[in-house]
Amino acid sequence: QQPVQSPQAVILREGEDAVINCSSSKALYSVHWYRQKHGEAPVFLMILLKGGEQKGHDKISASFNEKKQQSSLYLTASQLSYSGTYFCGTDQNVPYNQGGKLIFGQGTELSVKP
Amino acid sequence: DAGVIQSPRHEVTEMGQEVTLRCKPISGHNSLFWYRQTMMRGLELLIYFNNNVPIDDSGMPEDRFSAKMPNASFSTLKIQPSEPRDSAVYFCASSRKFGYTFGSGTRLTVV
Numbered sequence: 001q002q003p004v005q006s007p008q009a010v011i012l013r014e015g016e017d018a019v020i021n022c023s024s025s026k027a028l029y030s031v032h033w034y035r036q037k038h039g040e041a042p043v044f045l046m047i048l049l050k051g052g053e054q055k056g057h058d059k060i061s062a063s064f065n066e067k068k069q070q071s072s073l074y075l076t077a078s079q080l081s082y083s084g085t086y087f088c089g090t091d092q093n094v095p096y097n098q099g100g101k102l103i104f105g106q107g108t109e110l111s112v113k114p
Numbered sequence: 115d116a117g118v119i120q121s122p123r124h125e126v127t128e129m130g131q132e133v134t135l136r137c138k139p140i141s142g143h144n145s146l147f148w149y150r151q152t153m154m155r156g157l158e159l160l161i162y163f164n165n166n167v168p169i170d171d172s173g174m175p176e177d178r179f180s181a182k183m184p185n186a187s188f189s190t191l192k193i194q195p196s197e198p199r200d201s202a203v204y205f206c207a208s209s210r211k212f213g214y215t216f217g218s219g220t221r222l223t224v225v
Contacts, residue, residue: 002156032213041205041216042157087157089214097212099164101147104157 001025003090005105012112017076020108022088024069029095031064031071032102037084045073045086075110083112116140118217120206126223132194135220138187139208147214148181148191149205157205163189196224 003024010018022031030049034042048064048071061074075082085107094100119138127133139146147162161171163183171181178197183189193200203221207214 034214041218042214044213044215047212096209099145099169101159101162101170102214103159104149106156 001092002103003088003105005086005088005108007108008106009109010111012078012110014080014112014114015077017074018078018110020073020075020086020088020110022071022073022090022105024090024092026069026090026092028064028066028069029091029100031062032089032096033060033062033071033073034087034089034104035082035084036087036107042087078110078112080112080114083110085109118206118208118215120204120217120220122220123218124221124223126225127196129197129224130195131224132192133196133200133222133224135191135204135206135222137189137191137206137217139189139206140210140215141187143208143210143215144186145209146183146189147207147209148189149207149216150202151205151219152202160191193222196222198224200224
């Protein structure tokens with residue numbers, strides 16, 4: 001089942017902060033975050049694993065609440081380069097590193113203005 | 115590292131024609147995924163392979179769609195016959211440990 005992201009869109013001024021949320025109705029093994037700029041492919045940002053381990057981007061942080069099956073992506077002191085659509089991906093039945101698949105949310109469009 | 119290579123980048127075809135999309139994953143990546151992206155449906159997983167073996171094709175919309183991975187360095191997604199509603203961007207992605215690397219995608223337009 002597709003995870004649900006909120007908000008659908010957000011507009012920021014440079015330097016402002018934003019939070020993007022991702023929730024699932026099913027138990028998760030991990031949550032993955034990707035950013036896609038217009039006309040380009042999605043690019044991996046980070047992965048959050050059960051137990052709190054994170055791997056990925058050093059300027060963007062995220063949290064993973066396993067009990068609530070929710071994750072949040074924190075974008076602080078936003079830069080123009082942060083603009084794009086952010087997707088969360090979740091593995092539900094089989095862990096991604098044991099041959100499972102990622103199902104992506106519908107995306108959150110982030111626009112950072114000067 | 116050349117990344118995931120997809121071809122063609124753009125394809126315009128007439129309804130009823132056969133379309134073949136190609137993907138070369140990153141060397142050493144043992145998982146390969148085909149996604150379709152549209153405004154209405156977002157990023158949909160069509161099919162994925164582990165070690166060249168198809169694992170889950172439940173996302174393939176109809177029998178008109180088929181995918182193969184004859185070896186670790188090549189995969190194809192075929193649509194026969196194509197229909198206007200197949201118009202979308204088709205992404206191939208590969209993975210080894212964590213994180214998917216996506217190709218640049220094929221923008222398919224069926225007229």
